[in-house]
Amino acid sequence: MKRVAAVDLGASSGRVMLGSVGPEVLELRELNRFWNGPVRVHGTLHWDLLHLYRSVLDGLHLAGRIDSVGIDSWAVDYGLLDTHGRLLGNPVHYRDSRTDGVMERVLSTVPASELYAVTGLQQLPFNTVYQLAAEELFSDAATLLMIPDLLAYWLTGEIGVERTNASTTQLYDVAARDWSDQLISRIGLPRRVFPRLWEPGDVIGNMLPDETGPAGEVPVIAVGSHDTASAVVAVPAADDRFAYISSGTWSLVGLELDAPVLTDDARAANFTNEGGVDGRIRFLRNVMGLWILQECQRVWGDDDLAGLLRDAADAPPFAVLIDPDAPEFLAPGNMPARIEEHCRATGQDAPRSRGAVVRCILESLALAYRRTLRAAQTIADRDVDVLHVIGGGSQNELLCQLTADACGVPVLAGPVEASALGNVLVQARALGEPFPDLRAMRALVRSTHSLRRYAPQGKPADWDAAESRLDGTR
Incomplete structure (x- = not known):
């Protein structure tokens, strides 16, 4: 041991x-x-x-x-x-x-x-x-x-x-x-x-x-x-037909590849080719992530995330949509006020309750994940059967379900401490544990950690319409 x-x-x-x-x-x-x-x-x-x-x-x-x-x-x-x-x-x-x-x-x-x-x-x-x-x-x-x-x-x-x-x-x-x-x-x-x-x-x-x-x-x-390189080591994938979202303050959405994709299409879509463990490439794009929600909670002085998510689940769907990667959401500050201003600038009525704000953030994130995942598959010519959500955001049940609905593929959520697990596994191999490759490390994660599965629900046409509407505000 x-x-x-x-x-x-x-x-x-x-x-x-x-x-x-x-x-x-x-x-x-x-x-x-x-x-x-x-x-x-x-x-x-x-x-x-x-x-x-x-x-x-x-x-x-x-x-x-x-x-x-x-x-x-x-x-x-x-x-x-x-x-x-x-x-x-x-x-x-x-x-x-x-x-x-x-x-x-x-x-x-x-x-x-x-x-x-x-x-x-x-x-x-x-x-x-x-x-x-x-x-x-x-x-x-x-x-x-x-x-x-x-x-x-x-x-x-x-x-x-x-x-x-x-x-x-x-x-x-x-x-x-x-x-x-x-x-x-x-x-x-x-x-x-x-x-x-x-x-x-x-x-x-x-x-x-x-x-x-x-x-x-x-x-x-x-x-x-x-x-994220450590977190991707701990993605509990059984084969190569997977995508991942390392979900926390940032969301990193992408694929694991054998070689970088340096095409004009990849550059135009603003994808990154970052180094991974064992020479792999993390072909991904940064999405703003739960930072916007975290800043809202800070401004509200409300650390009852469970209560906010319950209110968000009851809020009307697709009432307000934002671009989470808009530059006004990058710096610390009064995020609820920035969302309200963003809505005015894009011709939308601002959300009227905290639950509605949270619903807006999570649906907008799910749409950003959908757009990014589809672009990654097209540019890298890779089919995906499952989307692994790892990191702290894997505990957000509403976001995981919305992500499955938006992307149209099953979501497997967990492990939460993926970065620490990947860190531990690479150390253990360096100390002599018999992990010949990433597949062996991931098999150990699968056999020792519980995962939660979210199947796509709802109507894909509703997400198509929401994406078109969001495109019209850009």
Whole structure:
């Protein structure tokens, strides 16, 4: 039996989980769960990295004897080290406004078609390349580390960037599987700051004595350090004819492929080709996800999600529809007021109750999933028999049913802690557990975790009409 610690950092909360893996055993136990969110300092949104690191250490100290540690987190954000290995300022949050207008400036130097031909990455204004282009790099900036790699560096003293997270920077050659020296040079960034790349399963190094405590030598192992890469490892699929939604603050909707799709159609549809474990490609598109609902709850001061979902289930269907990917929904703020303004701008009556607002958000998300899934299948020429919803959003029964209805395929919901499970499985394999491939890992997830099935219901014509109506408001 392997006992490993999975550090899993999401965009709104973090957790340290104790994983146990053995023959027919795959278990998780939560050791420490903690808040994660932006801190505004003089108008700039930052991540509180020292709080996160302290919380990670607290969780690891509760783990007792463990065989290894792995870290995954959200993508695109980074920290810069100086020549002495010291952090140059708190990492900036991707929702900060510093990248406003930067994408257009970069694309005037490197056209979107050329950028996509190399990176295969979805155009999002907060991608790492635009964050770097937005700031004046310190003259003594020596190393760029993505968030999981920064925490691993503090734990071990070893420097490098894990490949799946590097693939989200828009500075990574997805075909060559390495940093793109050409793009880095054309955009005017110093090549020196981009370190060596790790593969999922590589041993980064042992925890330093002052961090290990009484546990002895404990290796930190590179996992799929982009949390979605780890989550997709734990998709409980029986074959390749599946799609997935990693559902949380963001929803990542897509397919798992053997090779990137770098066609003009893929670029026009704004699909991304991110690296996965075992060299797979996560062909997906980001959809805003449950962030809009989370911000509504924050503004309302209402944490009774179950009650809100009951009210939403009773609200009239398709009364109000929004585009969840509209730019006005990206930044923190008064989300109910923004929905009301969005409705006015698109000629709709704003929802009049909280239940109606929630119904609007969830139906609009389901329509966004439908559009994305159908485009992915067409562009990648892949048929899908089942849609796996993993992550925290898999607990939202109303959203899962609406998703099945909208997409017209069965939805299998779970596991909830998919990122932590994928993290644990990659560590266990690196420690010698006999997982020859992803299929073997997924078989263990299926045999040890309960899933909930949602069959499509309702009238497909109603969703066709809703999609047409939403198209008319764009």
